[in-house]
Amino acid sequence: MHTYEQALQAGKQFLLEHDDYLVVSHVQPDGDAVSSTVTMGWLLSCLGKTFTMINEGEIPSRMRFLYHADAIVNMTEQPPERKFKAIICVDCADFARVGLTRQYFEEDAIILNIDHHPTNNGYGSVNIIKSDAAATAEILFELLQLFDITWDKDIATAVYTGLLTDTGGFRYANTSPNVMTVASRLLEHGVDGPYLAQTLLEEVTLPQIRILNKALSSLQMSEDGRVAWVVITPEDMQECGAANEDLEGIVNYTRNIRGVEVGIFFKVINDNAVKASLRSAGKIDVAALAQTFGGGGHVLAAGCRLEGKVEESVEKVLKQVNTQW
Amino acid sequence: MHTYEQALQAGKQFLLEHDDYLVVSHVQPDGDAVSSTVTMGWLLSCLGKTFTMINEGEIPSRMRFLYHADAIVNMTEQPPERKFKAIICVDCADFARVGLTRQYFEEDAIILNIDHHPTNNGYGSVNIIKSDAAATAEILFELLQLFDITWDKDIATAVYTGLLTDTGGFRYANTSPNVMTVASRLLEHGVDGPYLAQTLLEEVTLPQIRILNKALSSLQMSEDGRVAWVVITPEDMQECGAANEDLEGIVNYTRNIRGVEVGIFFKVINDNAVKASLRSAGKIDVAALAQTFGGGGHVLAAGCRLEGKVEESVEKVLKQVNTQW
Structure with missing residues (x-):
């Protein structure tokens, strides 16, 4: 049995030992799925890796402002031309949730599975699962602490988005002391919390x-x-x-x-x-x-x-x- | 010019050197006014002081669940029988905001003025004003750190109420990193954040x-x-x-x-x-x-x-x- 800290270290190792990655999240991506995907993409670019981010479908319009969200490829519109060996699945409670993106996994693909859903069965080659995390973004915040990277407003905004949306604006029962501590650190990095609350939680369309x-x-x-x-x-x-x-x-x-x-x-x-x-x-x-x-x-x-x-x-x-x- | 830390120390001194206090807040009390009033009452009872909490009007029904909120006297219904010398005004942007409660101040009353409104002119004998605090509750949290007291869920809930309501559920521009750090500490003391969000922010009446x-x-x-x-x-x-x-x-x-x-x-x-x-x-x-x-x-x-x-x-x-x- 691995501890959470050991899992984080194994995840770090996974991210260091390959050169080229595919990052996927679940179908019908929500705030945490998009947040986790772009956060992972940012980390990989900090590490000098090549990577591709895809999703089975479209990114919701209200999340497209996020740093690099426009680089997440809608595979139905722009199918990747090749398969990938090193896969990172973020916020996918079970393997089926990756949807059609799995056709771009090599047959002998190795998977890093990062998730907070209690039902996650550990389908990855390496698994970072913390079921009392409010969001996968919260786990990624902790994973990022293991790397020597410079935080900026854009990436802090991406992580905050996952926390904000998966806690219903810090209102659900998963709003732990740690969620608030992480949110505090992210605000210190310049996140515009009110703007995100307005855009992600309060804005409605006329049909709505x-x-x-x-x-x-x-x-x-x-x-x-x-x-x-x-x-x-x-x-x-x-x-x-x-x-x-x-x-x-x-x-x-x-x-x-x-x-x-x-x-x-x-x-x-x-x-x-x-x-x-x-x-x-x-x-x-x-x-x-x-x-x-x-x-x-x-x-x-x-x-x-x-x-x-x-x-x-x-x-x-x-x-x-x-x-x- | 006093620093904020000096002001907190002066406030501590004020709370130690008298035996009997009147605690008031502004007319038409909101979440932070009620929160600050009962928090101050709790501190005074920890210090073994006698105290009276009054407000010009009624405490909103959705805040009556707060620890000791039922002890805040609606002075219109139950006028105090005497005047007070040592007054604590919480969350009152200017002196007029105490409303009719001022008739229970002795002519030579000394006032401790604790507030976060930028327009507060320092009408107290002792003033603790921090205009970048989101709520008076945030200042009281910091004041309470100076005392050797044991936090429990009830008082943490009272302080959290002020933070939650004055930041619109951690959504307004005043939601600073410090607000989130304080919220985290309060959740560690057992605050039921989702219950408070539901009761104070989401619940509506049928007429509403x-x-x-x-x-x-x-x-x-x-x-x-x-x-x-x-x-x-x-x-x-x-x-x-x-x-x-x-x-x-x-x-x-x-x-x-x-x-x-x-x-x-x-x-x-x-x-x-x-x-x-x-x-x-x-x-x-x-x-x-x-x-x-x-x-x-x-x-x-x-x-x-x-x-x-x-x-x-x-x-x-x-x-x-x-x-x-």
Whole structure:
């Protein structure tokens, strides 16, 4: 069994002993995935290595301002012309999460696996896994301490982005004392925290705000005030010009109402199917609730799919909630 | 000229040399005011002093969970029966901010003034003013280091509350490296950061969410997408059961839309008066804008009052914005 410190040293060795690397992260990259990819790219360039950064898909537009994020190749648009032997996977909970990028791994590829997900099974040749890290960015910050490199605002900004997004702006339960200490060090390197919070957490698009408005207009509460829910239909989506990603976070508005224990977002798929996203304020296990409908998730955040008309689905879920008090 | 360290030492001396204190903060207390008041009360009880904490008004309900917040006396309801000689004013930018509590100061009262507002003129007998502190709580954290006291979760929670609320959840420009270091230390003392973020920053009441929905339903954008605005009428307020405090933060929804440079919240007062709250994304000085209508504020956040019907007022303000590009 290796300790975390030994793993960091083995990672350092891996980064020193090859000359040419492929850096990948998970499909549908989030803030921490992009942050980790460009941070690793920056380290490799500091070490004088050649490297290629690819992702199966597109980098979200709100992260493109990051140092070297434009150098992450969308492999669907610009497939690499060769395969790679030394691979670095960042923020990939399991190997399948690298998606189609694996076709650019040599058959005898060796992999450095850096991740913070507790379910990571250590699929790499070298593994740096710290499951109590809030973000892969937090692990990379510690890995970078082993190298004689000069921090600047750009790279500190990249690392801060991973911390900020994976902790929901220092609000989730993973916001440890170490997260705040690392954030403090990064701010000392000149990170513009308010700008990042605005760009990455607060900025919304017009379709997002329109669909939020639609959802809030449909808000209903149970008589006892413990359950709140909203409904969005395909017609609402079309009218607002909204895509699925624009729905993110809407369910929180239901759960955040004072006194509400369960907040639910019902998304009508068609006349006979509804998706429900469930959020709990703490008293109710919504994963168990979702499981009764064949869904799943976490204690505080879960989801399920229901067959039937939306009115029936709402009734079914509310009835089930009422058995849980 | 005293250094900050000398001021802290003088403050320590003040707290040691008397036996009985009155602790006050500003009228309409916010998170930092309540945080600072109870933190000071806790320190005085550690020192074995007698003390009374009062405020001109009520403590906001969402802060009443704080350790000893229920011991802060609303002087309108329970006027103290005597006056005090040794006064501690926390988070009061100027002396007038203590409001009606001053009637309980002896004529020859001596005041310890602890504050982070840059405009504080040092009205105390002893002054601890650090204008680059994000919150008075941050100064109190440093003052507490001078005493041999044992931190626990309750008092760390009180201090964290001031930091969290005065930095908008670690998102405002005052979120310095020191803020994050202090936050880290407080989390080590067992603060439940996610609970505080939920209770103090994310929780909304039903009237709040209803009036937000009304406002978003009125959302309009200029043709070039650089100005967004919403309008709330007295009828909306009544229909939603909303009070003025429920409007806080709504203007940010307009400013947070991607591409928007100026976000405006128009609140109709009556048929002939409108209040406008202005927010800038950075390019436009909304204080200057507000000044042309007799208002004022900061570069990024300002307000003014306009005479006339709301349609005319909207037109006037938009016209003025268009002269500013």
